[in-house]
Amino acid sequence: MQYMLLIHTDEDRMKEVVAKAKGGAPEMMGAYRAYTDAMMQAGVLVAGDALQPSDTATIVRVRDDKTQVLDGPYAEAKEQLGGYYLIEAKDLDTALEWAARCPGAAWGTIEVRPLMVFARTPATA
Amino acid sequence: MQYMLLIIGNADLVAAAKAEDMQALMGAFMAYTKAMQAAGVYVHGNPLKPAPTASTVRLKDGQTRVLDGPYAESREQLGGYFLIEAPDRATALDWAARCPGVPYGAVEVREIEVIPGHNDRAG
Numbered sequence: 001m002q003y004m005l006l007i008h009t010d011e012d013r014m015k016e017v018v019a020k021a022k023g024g025a026p027e028m029m030g031a032y033r034a035y036t037d038a039m040m041q042a043g044v045l046v047a048g049d050a051l052q053p054s055d056t057a058t059i060v061r062v063r064d065d066k067t068q069v070l071d072g073p074y075a076e077a078k079e080q081l082g083g084y085y086l087i088e089a090k091d092l093d094t095a096l097e098w099a100a101r102c103p104g105a106a107w108g109t110i111e112v113r114p115l116m117v118f119a120r121t122p123a124t125a
Numbered sequence: 126m127q128y129m130l131l132i133i134g135n136a137d138l139v140a141a142a143k144a145e146d147m148q149a150l151m152g153a154f155m156a157y158t159k160a161m162q163a164a165g166v167y168v169h170g171n172p173l174k175p176a177p178t179a180s181t182v183r184l185k186d187g188q189t190r191v192l193d194g195p196y197a198e199s200r201e202q203l204g205g206y207f208l209i210e211a212p213d214r215a216t217a218l219d220w221a222a223r224c225p226g227v228p229y230g231a232v233e234v235r236e237i238e239v240i241p242g243h244n245d246r247a248g
Binding site: 002004006008029032033036047048049050051052054056057058059060061062067069073074075077079081083084086092096099100102105106109110111112113114115116118 | 127129151171173174179181182183189191196197201224227228230232233236240242243
């Protein structure tokens with residue numbers, strides 16, 4: 001089964017945590033690097049990426065056949081999607097264990113969602 | 126540059142849609158994916174199971190807390206995503222506007238953060 005770990009980040013809290021950490025931003029990056037390495041070693045990592053901060057987001061909607069483009073994320077919320085991991089895990093419990101180890105769990109929330117499987121889903125690169 | 130197209134589904138718009146439109150949606154996504162692959166912009170993409178299947182994990186005072194459901198109670202929830210390679214934001218927005226999910230919510234476009242040593246290993 002494939003699960004998506006959606007890293008919802010409180011961007012203000014993350015800045016505070018990074019500012020307080022002895023090693024600053026490199027310490028956080030190191031924690032993510034170690035986490036990614038552990039996933040690779042366990043053979044569970046399919047894909048993963050970090051997103052640029054939510055104020056760089058653009059929203060596209062179509063209403064009455066007109067395309068509307070707006071600056072900013074789709075929801076004004078304290079927590080915004082900061083990145084994701086796509087993992088292969090044997091069950092939800094295993095996926096939740098990986099989610100709990102994610103460095104971002106310390107300053108945000110990890111949402112775990114199973115992928116929808118279709119008969120002819122385009123292959124994951 | 127890589128951009129993530131986050132496909133946000135609005136429960137009210139989905140509920141108001143005709144059954145045949147929803148049946149056509151899967152075919153439309155298939156055609157859209159093929160068009161992306163033909164244009165060489167497709168990196169990967171996946172639909173997610175509905176938001177009620179989500180679990181959320183938080184750390185509080187060093188303790189892991191797991192709750193059923195998505196992280197936010199909202200009529201708009203992430204339904205899937207595409208990761209694309211595009212020369213600029215305008216091109217990424219053009220692809221977002223063509224996404225079959227747009228009439229049922231919105232697509233949020235976000236650039237990927239390039240992290241040395243990460244993006245060449247995963248994603």
